[in-house]
Amino acid sequence: MISHQDIPALIQDACSEHPSWSRAAGRLMSIAENSSTETAHLLAALTNAAEPRIVLGITGAPGSGKSSLTNSLITAFRQQYPERRIGVIAIDPSSPFSGGALLGDRVRMMNHADDPLVFIRSSATRGNMGGITLGTLGVLRVMGLIGCDLVIIETVGVGQSEFEVIEIADMTAVVLAPGQGDTIQFLKAGLMEVGDLFIINKADSPDAERYCTEVANALRYLASAKGSLEIVQPFLVSARLNTGILQLLEHIEIFSQREQANWLCKRRAKMHARIKRVIFEEARKQIEAAFEAIAYTDPIDHIITGQSTVATVIDRLVKQLASQIR
Amino acid sequence: MSEENIPKRILIGKVGLDGHHRGAKYVTNILRAAGYEVIYTGIRKSPEQIVASAIQEDVAMIGLSFLSGAHLPLFHQVVDLLKAQDADDIILVGGGVIPPDDLAALKAMGVAEVFTPGVADQNIIEKVAALLKD
Numbered sequence: 001m002i003s004h005q006d007i008p009a010l011i012q013d014a015c016s017e018h019p020s021w022s023r024a025a026g027r028l029m030s031i032a033e034n035s036s037t038e039t040a041h042l043l044a045a046l047t048n049a050a051e052p053r054i055v056l057g058i059t060g061a062p063g064s065g066k067s068s069l070t071n072s073l074i075t076a077f078r079q080q081y082p083e084r085r086i087g088v089i090a091i092d093p094s095s096p097f098s099g100g101a102l103l104g105d106r107v108r109m110m111n112h113a114d115d116p117l118v119f120i121r122s123s124a125t126r127g128n129m130g131g132i133t134l135g136t137l138g139v140l141r142v143m144g145l146i147g148c149d150l151v152i153i154e155t156v157g158v159g160q161s162e163f164e165v166i167e168i169a170d171m172t173a174v175v176l177a178p179g180q181g182d183t184i185q186f187l188k189a190g191l192m193e194v195g196d197l198f199i200i201n202k203a204d205s206p207d208a209e210r211y212c213t214e215v216a217n218a219l220r221y222l223a224s225a226k227g228s229l230e231i232v233q234p235f236l237v238s239a240r241l242n243t244g245i246l247q248l249l250e251h252i253e254i255f256s257q258r259e260q261a262n263w264l265c266k267r268r269a270k271m272h273a274r275i276k277r278v279i280f281e282e283a284r285k286q287i288e289a290a291f292e293a294i295a296y297t298d299p300i301d302h303i304i305t306g307q308s309t310v311a312t313v314i315d316r317l318v319k320q321l322a323s324q325i326r
Numbered sequence: 327m328s329e330e331n332i333p334k335r336i337l338i339g340k341v342g343l344d345g346h347h348r349g350a351k352y353v354t355n356i357l358r359a360a361g362y363e364v365i366y367t368g369i370r371k372s373p374e375q376i377v378a379s380a381i382q383e384d385v386a387m388i389g390l391s392f393l394s395g396a397h398l399p400l401f402h403q404v405v406d407l408l409k410a411q412d413a414d415d416i417i418l419v420g421g422g423v424i425p426p427d428d429l430a431a432l433k434a435m436g437v438a439e440v441f442t443p444g445v446a447d448q449n450i451i452e453k454v455a456a457l458l459k460d
């Protein structure tokens with residue numbers, strides 16, 4: 001098992017020209033995924049490291065084409081900026097039964113596997129509801145370390161992940177596809193609120209045009225309900241035929257240039273919120289473990305027999321718990 | 327998450343030109359059900375693509391399936407590429423139709439285990455677990 005003792009050496013290796021650089025980067029990402037305490041060391045060591053210029057979150061219903069679209073975006077990005085590196089973090093759910101996972105997003109991006117300027121990392125949610133953990137932040141910082149200019153985070157848009165991805169990404173794209181439920185469902189699912197841009201994929205399929213109009217109407221309706229003047233137009237693309245992808249990339253670039261000034265302080269605030277959440281989660285786990293350990297049948301008997309009051313018992317147990325937590 | 331129940335990561339893929347993937351997909355599923363995080367790369371991948379993926383994903387094991395008969399040179403390339411990138415601690419296993427005569431050559435190359443058709447699921451799980459025990 002790798003520990004934080006190895007972090008400085010791995011960091012040095014990961015930014016070197018040595019053939020083992022990608023091995024070191026992969027290792028650092030595992031440290032981030034495997035332990036939140038080690039991640040704290042890693043984040044501390046990377047405080048001054050470069051960060052990606054753009055972090056793009058991609059979310060949307062299963063099968064809407066997020067991975068295929070990511071693949072198309074990689075191709076377009078590599079054409080547009082031949083000397084820049086791009087990173088992908090692809091998150092898939094762990095099985096609640098076995099704890100295992102099938103990480104199947106990469107299979108759609110395999111054409112880029114041996115391009116040294118493309119780094120793809122698949123992550124499993126490992127029991128975290130939203131799928132995005134402090135570990136994801138660590139993986140993202142390592143992407144920055146190795147010089148990724150754009151990082152795409154693909155997460156499956158069910159449960160809570162779409163709300164978590166906006167906490168870590170600078171901008172979030174929601175991918176929709178015709179035949180994936182009507183627009184009312186889409187409004188209900190709350191996906192509208194998380195999107196900075198909306199992509200209708202599978203433009204090659206017959207009802208794409210109609211679906212796109214429906215979504216555009218829904219977006220206009222929502223904007224006016226919120227009193228917003230800015231109307232967001234959905235992008236109609238086909239990952240299969242590679243249509244609309246260059247325009248999409250261009251739009252991402254324009255959006256980023258407009259927003260970049262805000263991003264840096266937003267990133268700090270988001271990181272702060274995320275670390276606070278992790279600390280609370282960690283504290284809750286420790287309290288739960290400590291609670292299991294202390295005997296509380298006795299005091300309950302005392303309450304039942306009237307020897308002590310609920311308030312005094314609670315007070316004593318809280319003190320006892322506090323003394324047990326480091 | 328405590329260290330002992332961190333799932334181990336395995337890459338399953340197929341190199342060479344033949345297009346069958348039933349075996350690889352099947353093994354992917356039984357490994358997932360056994361608690362592994364499995365990265366599936368699909369069929370017809372080059373040794374370069376497999377090795378780069380394994381390194382970026384930091385897997386503990388690569389499982390490659392074959393039907394084409396070109397397993398010896400292809401495995402050889404995978405082994406060389408792993409060495410060149412300081413990644414030869416990644417355990418290599420193979421599966422598929424491999425003539426018994428080639429087994430010794432594969433093992434000499436550093437392939438830890440070869441699963442031929444018909445081997446029981448439980449057998450695969452046990453051998454993989456034994457190989458990944460550190």
Ligand SMILES: Nc1nc2c(ncn2[C@@H]2O[C@H](COP(=O)(O)OP(=O)(O)OP(=O)(O)O)[C@@H](O)[C@H]2O)c(=O)[nH]1
Nearest residue numbers: 061062063064065066067068156201202238239240
């Ligand atoms: N017709 C058409 N099919 C597409 C397009 N893009 C993706 N698909 C198909 O849609 C299916 C799902 O594609 P993925 O890219 O895996 O979708 P995903 O959203 O990443 O899926 P999950 O990660 O499983 O949620 C595949 O069968 C793709 O071939 C497209 O532009 N047109």
Ligand SMILES: [Mg+2]
Nearest residue numbers: 066067104105
């Ligand atoms: Mg996907």
